[in-house]
Amino acid sequence: MITNNHSHHSGAARNGPPPTTVDTLRARGLKLTRPRRIILDVVRTTDAHPTAAFVYRRVRRRLPRVSLATVYRNLRLLAAEGLLAERAAADGMRFDGNTGTHDHFTCLACGRIYDVPARPQTAVRARMASSTGFEILDYRMEFYGRCGACRRRRGRSRLG
Amino acid sequence: MITNNHSHHSGAARNGPPPTTVDTLRARGLKLTRPRRIILDVVRTTDAHPTAAFVYRRVRRRLPRVSLATVYRNLRLLAAEGLLAERAAADGMRFDGNTGTHDHFTCLACGRIYDVPARPQTAVRARMASSTGFEILDYRMEFYGRCGACRRRRGRSRLG
DNA sequence: GGCTTAGTTGATAATGATTACTAATAACCA
DNA sequence: TGGTTATTAGTAATCATTATCAACTAAGCC
Numbered sequence: 001m002i003t004n005n006h007s008h009h010s011g012a013a014r015n016g017p018p019p020t021t022v023d024t025l026r027a028r029g030l031k032l033t034r035p036r037r038i039i040l041d042v043v044r045t046t047d048a049h050p051t052a053a054f055v056y057r058r059v060r061r062r063l064p065r066v067s068l069a070t071v072y073r074n075l076r077l078l079a080a081e082g083l084l085a086e087r088a089a090a091d092g093m094r095f096d097g098n099t100g101t102h103d104h105f106t107c108l109a110c111g112r113i114y115d116v117p118a119r120p121q122t123a124v125r126a127r128m129a130s131s132t133g134f135e136i137l138d139y140r141m142e143f144y145g146r147c148g149a150c151r152r153r154r155g156r157s158r159l160g
Numbered sequence: 161m162i163t164n165n166h167s168h169h170s171g172a173a174r175n176g177p178p179p180t181t182v183d184t185l186r187a188r189g190l191k192l193t194r195p196r197r198i199i200l201d202v203v204r205t206t207d208a209h210p211t212a213a214f215v216y217r218r219v220r221r222r223l224p225r226v227s228l229a230t231v232y233r234n235l236r237l238l239a240a241e242g243l244l245a246e247r248a249a250a251d252g253m254r255f256d257g258n259t260g261t262h263d264h265f266t267c268l269a270c271g272r273i274y275d276v277p278a279r280p281q282t283a284v285r286a287r288m289a290s291s292t293g294f295e296i297l298d299y300r301m302e303f304y305g306r307c308g309a310c311r312r313r314r315g316r317s318r319l320g
Numbered sequence: 321g322g323c324t325t326a327g328t329t330g331a332t333a334a335t336g337a338t339t340a341c342t343a344a345t346a347a348c349c350a
Numbered sequence: 351t352g353g354t355t356a357t358t359a360g361t362a363a364t365c366a367t368t369a370t371c372a373a374c375t376a377a378g379c380c
């Protein structure tokens with residue numbers, strides 16, 4: 001469902017600029033194990049910024065004996081390697097297979113987090129940096145509201 | 161350190177538009193107890209978006225027998241009443257006495273969260289709404305980088 | 321000031337998410 | 351194929367946050 005350039009069981013590009021998942025890991029002395037590959041794949045093919053528990057459930061379908069600890073350990077590791085993004089939400093950490101620049105929309109009714117295209121705001125960034133003395137390494141916009149699905153089905157929403 | 165219109169032991173305005181803390185609470189059948197008043201005051205006079213644990217420590221200086229549960233309970237309640245703002249961070253929930261519109265800068269080195277003035281982006285908001293079908297109720301910008309203090313003192317930072 | 325009552329507190333148990341630990345296992349490389 | 355080393359499954363431990371409940375107190379009223 002998400003288009004990405006990371007070959008899942010390699011193919012593989014012999015000269016291409018984008019390093020494969022295996023390469024990224026190998027470069028750090030890390031192994032691409034079966035649980036790890038599946039965890040990464042689950043996050044990448046899920047659009048709803050899953051929690052660790054959600055990923056665990058999904059991974060178990062393909063690997064019934066996987067441990068919850070393995071899921072946590074790998075989510076953390078893959079995020080540290082830049083193969084995933086992680087963000088804090090009110091109900092715990094959430095993960096994102098989309099590591100490209102983009103913003104987020106959080107539906108206050110269903111809690112789902114949607115990706116929305118980011119627009120570069122270099123002016124804002126520069127002005128911000130010069131007026132505060134901060135070194136701006138990154139920034140993003142967070143939108144809050146109600147998604148299409150939740151606007152239709154009224155009632156039982158977490159909103160007033 | 162923060163200028164606010166909420167009189168701590170009332171004075172009080174007899175006609176002014178901004179409702180006092182007591183009024184806001186009373187309107188909901190809530191009482192302004194001593195722990196509650198102190199907790200609110202601590203958050204409002206702290207600039208660093210404190211965690212519950214931080215608030216607890218500060219409150220204990222003035223009210224040694226306060227319970228941690230009381231702190232959590234009130235932070236949640238005060239946020240629900242709109243007297244405080246709360247936001248999720250990687251290390252847990254954080255609270256903010258500044259309920260006005262503003263953006264945030266998170267220092268990746270020391271973890272501190274700074275308020276920065278927000279600039280209204282109604283155009284962005286409208287475009288976003290029409291292109292996605294989402295109902296945008298609110299939005300904010302999050303900046304990440306290194307604050308002035310951390311830029312000076314190099315080393316021992318959480319950054320690479 | 322005292323009385324009443326409904327919201328609150330302090331103390332602690334309970335819950336839920338995340339992490340640490342360890343013997344056994346599976347990737348990877350020569 | 352065999353050895354080395356990262357990794358896993360299972361589970362205990364930790365940490366933040368919430369629930370529970372008897373005792374307390376703020377707020378309204380006389």
